[in-house]
Amino acid sequence: MKKGDFLWAAILLAFTAFVITPATHVVFVDFTGAHPYIGGFIKFGLLATMGEMLVVRISTREWKKAPGFLWRVAIWGFLGMVITLIFTIFSGGVMGALDKGLLLGKGNKFAFAFFTSFLMNCTFAPTMMAFHRFTDTYLDLKYGEKIAKPTIAQVVNKIDWKGFVSFVILITIPFFWIPAHTITFLLPPEYRVLVAAYLSMALGLLLTIAKRKK
Numbered sequence: 001m002k003k004g005d006f007l008w009a010a011i012l013l014a015f016t017a018f019v020i021t022p023a024t025h026v027v028f029v030d031f032t033g034a035h036p037y038i039g040g041f042i043k044f045g046l047l048a049t050m051g052e053m054l055v056v057r058i059s060t061r062e063w064k065k066a067p068g069f070l071w072r073v074a075i076w077g078f079l080g081m082v083i084t085l086i087f088t089i090f091s092g093g094v095m096g097a098l099d100k101g102l103l104l105g106k107g108n109k110f111a112f113a114f115f116t117s118f119l120m121n122c123t124f125a126p127t128m129m130a131f132h133r134f135t136d137t138y139l140d141l142k143y144g145e146k147i148a149k150p151t152i153a154q155v156v157n158k159i160d161w162k163g164f165v166s167f168v169i170l171i172t173i174p175f176f177w178i179p180a181h182t183i184t185f186l187l188p189p190e191y192r193v194l195v196a197a198y199l200s201m202a203l204g205l206l207l208t209i210a211k212r213k214k
Contacts, residue, residue, distance in 0.1 A: 040193050044076045047197035048197055072139060075132070087192050098111065112185065121173050122173070134159070138155050
């Protein structure tokens with residue numbers, strides 16, 4: 001165990017304690033309700049970045065900041081804001097479709113959660129994942145390989161699109177994200193983006209462990 005391990009765990013525990021402790025829980029709910037975009041930025045900017053750092057720690061056995069670290073934090077935060085909006089759009093749209101009989105299961109909470117997760121992950125998720133893969137690769141080229149101004153062609157050619165489609169899209173979406181987000185949409189709205197951020201961290205950890213065992 002290294003000093004960084006304890007620091008990482010302390011930050012995660014402190015944030016989690018802030019969310020679940022009754023006295024501060026009210027502050028969390030009120031703040032995220034009044035400022036949903038800022039809340040989404042903080043949740044993903046913090047938790048997803050911590051997840052990425054943990055993946056690097058497990059892979060290299062060292063705590064290292066990825067190239068373009070602050071940009072990566074900002075991108076995660078931006079995605080948190082987008083996801084905040086998308087969750088509202090898809091949950092509201094599915095509820096409307098259920099009410100009109102366009103989907104089966106009107107009044108059924110599980111049907112609402114499943115269809116919201118299924119439709120969101122089959123439409124929005126691939127686009128978001130591709131965008132994030134693009135930005136990560138751009139930062140790798142610019143700050144890792146020291147290419148001053150990476151071109152779109154350089155970034156696109158660097159990405160393993162075959163692996164992206166065959167694994168990220170065809171494996172993680174049906175076998176992880178759809179079930180996980182179904183559970184997420186069974187929760188009250190104020191917790192959904194937060195749980196999604198924790199799930200991003202959990203998936204990165206699971207994939208890293210599986211890769212090492214392989």
